[in-house]
Structures are given as C-alpha cells and as structure tokens.
Amino acid sequence: MLLVLLATTSWQVAAHGPLLRLDRRLRGALAHADAALPAGTLRPAVDGVAEFLSDLGGSLVAVPVLLGCALLAAGALLRARATRWWLPLPAAAVAAVLIPLLVVPAKAYFARPGPDGVPLLPDQWGWYPSGHTATASIAYGAAALLLATAxxxxxxxxxLHCGAVLLALGVGVGLMWRDYHWFLDVLASWSLAGIVLWALGRLLARWRPGR
Incomplete structure (x- = not known):
C-alpha cells in the first residue's frame, strides 16, 4: 500500500497530474484557517508551534536523537545480557544514512518548486519529497523501534510507537501550515518512511531478547 501510494504521488508530481489540485486546495484551506485566527495572541502562538514542529524535522535535531536512543537501547540490551546488544548502533547509523540517500536524488530528479512558486536555482534541489518530514519520520520512528526492542x-x-507517529504527523502538518511544503511532498515522505520503518521493524523483531 505504501509503495502504491508513493508511486502514485510521484507519478502525479512528475506528470503534473490532476492530483496536484489537492495540494492547491489544501494550501488554500490552511491559509484561510491561519487568517481566521485572532491576530492578537492565538495566531502567533499557533504559528510558533508549527514552526517549532517544522524545526524538529531538521537533521541537526532528529539524527542526534536517533543516535542517542540507539545508545540507550544498546545499553539496555547489554544489561539484559542480550547476545547482540550492539545491533541498535549500526541499525541507527544505517537509518541515518538512508535519509539523504533516498531523499536527495528524488529531490534532484523531480525538481518541484515550493508552494511559493519561486523557480529553482541551478544549485537547488526540489521540494518533493519533503526532507524534513522524511528525516523526522525515519529518525524518530527508528528511535522508537530501537527503544521498543530493548x-x-x-x-x-x-x-514509543504512538509518540513517533505523533511527531511525524506534527512535523508534516507544521511544514504545511507554515507553507514550506505541499501536501504531496509530505505524504510521499510519510510513505517512504513507512516503508523503511516496516523493514527495520521486521529485522528488529528477530533481535528482541527472549525470541
């Protein structure tokens, strides 16, 4: 299902298909909702929360959290005398490396402009898929899986699983609310992250102590 969803969104972005209307409609709805908020205190507060959630998708935040959780998981497995207590460390490293390897080539290939409509410069990557959403979803999701294994x-x-899902959703919604990304950019990254985490979860299930 995730592969089909990712393939569909990628096809629509590449072909400028009718599904892109959903991006424009949702962007307009979010802009209308933001404008409807009281300008005194509520709107700046909501915008601030959305900006904070967007920043949680940065690699300087998400990747250190992933590596720190991997250390915690390895320590817990070591105390539990698991034979492969060290496996969370390479698993976290692989997850961290996969993020740019999967996202950057796609951004360069699709070269999709952002919601502001400004044309891309020659040295710029595109907006599809969302790098911040993929980083947050994979990093926090992998961190939750590693800690859950221990x-x-x-x-x-x-x-842990629910917390990772909420963080991934929050980052994606924050990026759309702040008009940093289209909805399909975020949806594609959620799908991509889901595929990576599904594979990682299958592997980690074999390493759990007691199995």
Whole structure:
C-alpha cells in the first residue's frame, strides 16, 4: 500500500497530474484557517508551534536523537545480557544514512518548486519529497523501534510507537501550515518512511531478547 501510494504521488508530481489540485486546495484551506485566527495572541502562538514542529524535522535535531536512543537501547540490551546488544548502533547509523540517500536524488530528479512558486536555482534541489518530514519520520520512528526492542513492557512499546507517529504527523502538518511544503511532498515522505520503518521493524523483531 505504501509503495502504491508513493508511486502514485510521484507519478502525479512528475506528470503534473490532476492530483496536484489537492495540494492547491489544501494550501488554500490552511491559509484561510491561519487568517481566521485572532491576530492578537492565538495566531502567533499557533504559528510558533508549527514552526517549532517544522524545526524538529531538521537533521541537526532528529539524527542526534536517533543516535542517542540507539545508545540507550544498546545499553539496555547489554544489561539484559542480550547476545547482540550492539545491533541498535549500526541499525541507527544505517537509518541515518538512508535519509539523504533516498531523499536527495528524488529531490534532484523531480525538481518541484515550493508552494511559493519561486523557480529553482541551478544549485537547488526540489521540494518533493519533503526532507524534513522524511528525516523526522525515519529518525524518530527508528528511535522508537530501537527503544521498543530493548523493553519487555508492551505499554512502553505502544507509547514509543504512538509518540513517533505523533511527531511525524506534527512535523508534516507544521511544514504545511507554515507553507514550506505541499501536501504531496509530505505524504510521499510519510510513505517512504513507512516503508523503511516496516523493514527495520521486521529485522528488529528477530533481535528482541527472549525470541
């Protein structure tokens, strides 16, 4: 399903298909919602939260969180005397490296202008897919999977997974609210991250202590 969704959005962006109307309509709806907020205190507060969520998708924030969680997971597995306690470290490194390897070539290939409509400069990448959304979704999702592997408490694992999903959704919505990205840019990165995390989750399930 995620592959089909990613392929569909990529096809529509490359062919300038009718699905791009959804981008324009959603952008207009978000702009209307932002303009409808009271200008005194609520609008700056909402814009500030959206900006903060957007910044959480930066590699300088998300990747260190991923690596730190990998260290915590490795330490917990070591204390649990797991035979492969060190595996969260290379798993986190691979996840961090995959982000630019998957996103940057796609940005260069599709070369999609941003919502502001300014043409791309020769040294600029495109906006599709969203790098911040992919970074946040893969980094925080992988961090949650690694920490969940190191705990035997189902409620903790559920909380970690839900927290990662909320962060990924928050970053994507924040980017759209601040008019940094189209909806399809964000949707493609969610799909791409879901594929990466599905594969990582299948691998980590074999490493969990007790299996």
């Amino acid at each position: 705990t035997a408490r189902p409620r903790v694992r559920t909380a």
